[in-house]
Amino acid sequence: MPHAIISGGSLSGLFAGVVLKQLGYRVTIFERSPVMVGQGAGIVCGGEVAQFFQMFDKTKTTLVVRSNARQHLNKDGGVVFGTYSNTVQQMTSWDKLFYVLRANFDGFHKDDFIYGPGDEPSTMVDKNMSYRLGHAVTSHSVDSATGRVRVEYTVQSATEGAPPTTGTEEADVLICAEGPAAPSRDVYLPDVKRGYSGYLAFRGLVPEAELSPETAKSLTQIFTFYFGKKTQMLSYMIPGPRGDTTPGNRHLNWVWYNNYAEGTPEYKRMMTDKSGRVHSNAMRPGDLPEDVIQTEYRQRAEEILPPQFKEIVLKTKNPFFQRVTDLMAPKAVFHDGRFILFGDALQGPRPHTAASTNQGAVHALLLFDHLRQASARGTPLQTALKGLEGDWQATALSYAGQLAYSGKMMGDRSQFGEP
Ligand SMILES: Cc1cc2nc3c(=O)[nH]c(=O)nc-3n(C[C@H](O)[C@H](O)[C@H](O)COP(=O)(O)OP(=O)(O)OC[C@H]3O[C@@H](n4cnc5c(N)ncnc54)[C@H](O)[C@@H]3O)c2cc1C
Structure with missing residues (x-):
């Protein structure tokens, strides 16, 4: 069972987690925040978000x-x-997407939250899926001989004032879904800043x-x-x-x-x-x-x-x-596919595009197709991951470029031009 680590447990991290679970991966999500408190605010549900939930939401929740x-x-x-x-x-709302994704990822659910008529979230608990709050990824390295990624992290102590503890974990791939500030991206692209x-x-x-x-x-x-x-x-x-x-x-x-x-x-x-x-x-x-x-x-x-x-x-x-x-990285796949930028960590669009969350869903759907086809052809994991440098990266960058351009155009026109 291949192991994927995802750094960042917001929407893009969970989109990635759900598809990798479907593909038979063991998945560990590290989320820096000790609690994920949604601002409950609105998200325009783009076509790929809708498609993602049609394909993968077992709870059949009405989202929108x-x-x-x-x-x-x-x-x-x-x-x-x-x-x-x-x-x-x-x-839809951030909370709605977050809790339905968590239910599908590791069976976590909020008691009074309204889910759909499909499977009960509690039946989706899966010991191979782990979502760890208060865990911040601090560094990573890739062993060039084995291709294994070694991830170092700190864990916030539950006791106030106590120092954090540290840990390491190995995986076949590290997905960086850390949002636009993405500290892990700095290793490869130190000049890419918001x-x-x-x-x-x-x-x-x-x-x-x-x-x-x-x-x-x-x-x-x-x-x-x-x-x-x-x-x-x-x-x-x-x-x-x-x-x-x-x-x-x-x-x-x-x-x-x-x-x-x-x-x-x-x-x-x-x-x-x-x-x-x-x-x-x-x-x-x-x-x-x-x-x-x-x-x-x-x-x-x-x-x-x-x-x-x-x-x-x-x-x-x-x-x-x-x-x-504005944030745009020029490359999404590093170390032969062992480190991948996902969601806002690749490109943070201006909100006028209403497409930030949709971009995370696009990345996950493309990843699903790529890895599923590779697996159907019997392609070894190492080759399948390296293959992400091809169509997956090209499509992700082209989508990101369009969003970056249209978001800037719409925002600059309304804020600095004539109404
Ligand atoms: C708590 C929260 C509430 C939100 N509420 C709304 C909302 O109401 N409406 C809206 O339009 N958008 C909201 N957003 C933003 C929205 O989720 C994103 O813009 C969009 O969905 C793309 O998401 P993303 O997962 O790529 O990035 P983000 O949502 O920015 O998530 C990045 C995640 O990575 C984590 N992270 C960063 N560095 C590390 C590290 N080193 N180790 C581990 N974890 C790390 C962050 O804590 C964060 O949870 C919210 C984001 C968060 C985190």
Whole structure:
């Protein structure tokens, strides 16, 4: 049984874990964070995400809330250009994808979470699949004679203040799904770093039941946008708490882009949390100082947003934000296929493409096809892994390049051009 180690236990790591399980691998996922707390926020479910779950989700869970049309608002809340259809999109939440993937990977499940009518997650426990929280991969090396990868990691102690312990583990392949910052990528591509776009994505959720009747009527069926000068906002419905997709129990998810030039006092203020700690990329729900929430969210929403969007920003209890960045690695496969960049670790698209999670699913589906065909032909593992340098890498890089280009074009136009 070949052994794969995956560094990074978010969505791309789990996509990879589920397909390798199907292919008969023993899989160990190391996740640096001691707990995976989803922000519960929205994810547009692209075609390959849907295909992935059709192929591999044994729980048969309903993942999405459908939006059948799009509309653009003007500043007064009226609809401009009319409502246009033929734009069906499926929306889901990070939590929903995470828990259904965990159920399929190692049978882990959350008790009150809503799964589908298929297999019970508890029947999917598999001792060959291991998901280890609080384990950070610190280094790796490949034995050139055997091709085996040796991975070193640290384990966070459960006792506060106690030093971490260390460990090593060997595998046939190491998949790096560590997100855009990906420390393990530095060994091969030290100069590939995230570049800041010049704007942040504020995000938040409002329970559907808390919307006013007018706003519910305007926003709950339709993917809605507002373009103002140097600002853009959008909203769509997603599953609610416990992954509930029933109307009335869902969440309205919103994203609001605003410009903050790096190095300015406004930027520094945004990146400093309520305890004075300076963050480099994102601010989690609950960490923003009250005065920032007051001026940057509430006051600005009052001044520049259409009434429906103003309402949802003001009703959001714990807004958070992420910096919008660009990241593109020029290569995905290293050491004859023993080290592979996956998901955002290869390319972190801007959110306008709504395709970051889809990219992880694309990588996993391509990997599944490649390894399954190699196995059907009786190709030795070593040759099959080396073969990833061919079509798998070329397709992954071409997909990444398209996303990087379109994300930058869309974002720069809306944030720095004319609305
Ligand atoms: C907790 C969490 C919540 C999120 N919530 C949302 C959301 O609500 N909406 C949304 O659109 N997107 C969300 N995202 C981002 C979204 O998952 C990704 O942009 C997209 O799905 C691509 O995922 P990824 O797995 O490639 O990268 P990421 O999601 O960035 O995951 C990378 C993972 O690798 C881990 N990691 C990094 N370095 C190491 C290391 N050395 N050793 C071990 N582990 C390591 C990180 O802790 C992280 O869990 C969230 C991400 C996380 C981690």
